[in-house]
Amino acid sequence: MNQTLKLMLHPKEYKAKPNDAGRITNAIIHHPKQMKPEELASEIVSGKTFMCSYLDKNERGQVRRNESHWKSQQVVALDFDNESKVKNEDGKMVNVKDVTMTLEDALEDKFIKKNAAFIYTTFSHTKDHPKFRVVFIFxxxxxxxxxxxxxxxxLLDMYPMADQSCKDGSRLFYGGRELHIIDYNNRLKNNYTLWEDIKGLYLLYPTKGSSSSSSNITLNINNSNQLNNKPLNKPLNKPNKSTNTYQPIKYDNKLASNIQLIKQRNIHSLHKGINPKPITLHNNNQVYDYLKKQDLKCFLGVHSNSIYDIFHDEDKPSGSIYKSEKGNGHWLYKCHSTSYPFAGTIIQIVEKLLNCSMVEAKDFLMKVYKVEIKENEAQKLLKEEIDAYKYILQSEELQDLYPSFYKLFSRYGYLDNLYILLDLVKENLPANSDDPRLLFYYSINTIAERFMRSPTNTSIRMNFFTFFKLIYKLSDKEVPKNLLTLHLNYQRQKNYKYRNNIYEMKLYSYDFFAELDKRCEDWNSKGLTTKTMNYEGILRNYGREEANRVFPQDQDKEIPELHKDVVSMLERTALNLINAKGWTTEKEIIEELKLYFKGQKKLKENLIKRCIGEMLVKYDLERISSNKKIKEEMGITEEQLSPASFPKLIRSASR
Structure with missing residues (x-):
């Protein structure tokens, strides 16, 4: 059991709710902490603000409080403020007291008692208006x-009365006053499919004649607040504005007649209207693709492409149903109103109608359309191998076993991206048992979304993984015929110059990682960076064969004459500086070489990274770390290098 938690903790203790969130944000991002659960609980009730996640610096050495800097998370806090938003007399949304879960209820809740670590009350908590947070540890x-x-x-599906923003990985949680220990050793499974006693909560809709005030909002909770998973059978009808009661909706071919059945999760009735045919698929990607291709008009129960919006009342239809222009067969729904805009596939529609997660929406739709996932033996074996690979990447021994690999890949999030890539491959395992390879062919945009990086940066990272042989770009001869035909047809339809890359991922072995570590050591010693990761950079440092392997679309590409001339000048400048004083730096070489055309500085900076490894080998040079001792040995003065400056030095290897 992992007893040490990694998160962000603000050092200042508060006696009341802070009113300087900006200052807390600016400070907390520089205070990562590792602590035991009991230490965290003690810090919280001393009044310190915390974040459940651990943030890390980006490629520029910066860190900000947003999810793009999210690194890891083991703690989650559910916030029970017992408030609801309603419109006041001025039409503004305001918070009003709406007690749906008392502190006593939470302390006696079966799931919380079994899985939570502790509960603490906020600074605003009172007996009459309970406000508290339940802290779980994965x-x-x-x-x-x-x-x-x-x-x-x-978790939020189980406790919909909790603040839904708790899933924000960069959210601040202020400290509190009272601590209620449940069990510091309680752990919630990292994989929620392994949770026991998961039971859902459903809000009861107002019944005919009921008031719309917040005091009458109730929950379907039976047996002394024990949660239950019984679906609602009472439909929510449109309100009659004059009486504030709910009346039946008259049929209209522009009204979605299946909405209430969907909200009630009435699978049996939906089956009668949709009449789905059972189908067996082999992975989640196939499932999502299949569901998005289902006729939305049939699913929603309408007979027109233009309909009344399914999420709000309106006098004129603002919703439209249509097929995506991307040619993938996916159906889309869009509300064109300015006050309630919405666009999404069948997945997003169900998420919003049921107020549930994407995974739960998929599970619901699989039942509606009688979809079954069946894995073959090859898929099961590959999943086990992927999990073993992921275990190695997360193991505490990784740094000791493969130090050069760890040093290079832990920098700038490469290790995290590789882990995400393994998850992507796992989601799309091949169903063909005759070709049990780890093939995947996501677009760069799709991978970029999962990496939470730009497509350009993601493309560089994929080339990086390819160079180090963690993934392989397959040539046309290596791609299964049916898959190649599919991709070539798509390329012709889109009039693309190149087809999408199809990759194969090689799995872990001791020999592979030992060789990988040597390759990383060579890369580090040459001072190469992601700026080297292009055809010219690999060509100069590792030869034509490697460049063609990593960049097959640029097969046998020639280096521009301008680049050849500038690299030649960079080399002469470096040798002149070394001959003059025995050493130089990359920065000094760039500054010493004077060029006079637009963009020359950027070109010099890029080219020195592409040619530095080639230069070291070509002229028998070495690149070493500098320190006080090295400076003294080489007679480097303070005028030449600031006492606080310790750059990499380039000098003769045979001195």
Whole structure:
């Protein structure tokens, strides 16, 4: 059991709710902490603000309080403020007291008692208006933000009265006053499919004649607040504005007649209207693709492409149903109103109608359309191998076993991205048992979304993984015929110059990682960076064959004459500086070489990274770290280098 938690903790203790969130934000991002659950609880009730997640610096060495800097998370806090938003007389949304879960209820809740670590009351808590937070600890950290959010969403599905923003990986949680220890050893499974006693909560809709005030909002909770998973059977009808009661809706071909059946999760009635045929698929990607291709008009129960919006009342239809222009067969729904805009597939529609997570929406739709996932033996074996690979990447021994690999890949989030990539491959395992390879062919945009990086940066990272042979770009001869035909047809339809890359991922072995570590050591010693990761950079440092392997679309590409001339000048400048004083730096070489055309500085900076490794080998040079001792040995003065400056030095290797 992992007893040490990694998160962000503000050092200042408060006696009341802070009113300087900006200052707390600016400070907390520089205070990562590792502590035991009991230490965290003690810090919280001393009045310190915390974040459940651990943030890390970006490529520029900066860190900000947003999810793009999210690194990992093992703690989640559910916030029970017992308030609801209603419109006041001026039409503004305001918070009003709406007690749906008392502190006593939470302390006696079966799931919380079994899985939570502790509860603490906020500074605003009173007996009449309870405000508290329930803190859960996962049995191991999440390193994938999407998976982390899915797990938190599952908790929020169980406790819809909790603040839904708790799934924000960068949210601040202020400290509090009273601590109620449940069990510091309690751990919630990292994989929510392994949770026991998961039971859902459903809000009861107002019944005919009921008031709309917040005091009459109730919950379907039976047996002394024990949660239950019984679906609602009472439909929510449109309100009669004059009496504030709910009346039946008259049929209209522009009204979605299936909405109430969907909200009630009435699978049996939906089956009668949709008449789905059972189908067996082999992975989640196939499931999502299949569901998005289902006729939305049939699912919603309408006979027109233009309909009244399914999420709000309106006098004129503002909703439209249509097929995506991307040619993938996916159906889309869009509300064109300015006050309630919405756009999404069948998945997002169900998420919003049921107020549930994406995973729960998929599970519901699988029942509606009689979809079954069946894995073959090859898929099961590959899943086990992927999990073993992921275990190695997360193991505490990784740094000791493969120090050069760890040093290079732990920098700038490469290790995290590789972990995410393994998850992507796992989601799309091949169903063909005759070709049990780990093939995947996501677009760069799709991978970029999961990496939470730009497509350009993601493309560089994929080339980086390819160079180090963690993934392989397959040539046309290596791609299965049916898959190649599919991709070539798509390329012709879109009039693309290149087809999408199809990759194969090689799995872990001791020999592979030992060789990988040597390759990383060579890369580090040459001072290469992601700026080297292009055809010219690999060509100069590792030869034509490697460049063609990593960049097959640029096969046998020639280096521009301008680049050849500038590299030649960079080399002469470096040698002149070394001959003059025995050493130089990359920065000094760039500054010493004077060029006079637009963009020359950027070109010099890029080219020195592409040619530095080639230069070291070509002229028998070495690149070493500097320190006080090295400076003294080489006679480097303070005028030449500031006492506080310790750059990498380039000098003759045979001196």
């Amino acid at each position: 049995d191991k950290p999440f390193y994938n933000l999407i998976q982390c959010k899915q797990a938190i969403e599952k």
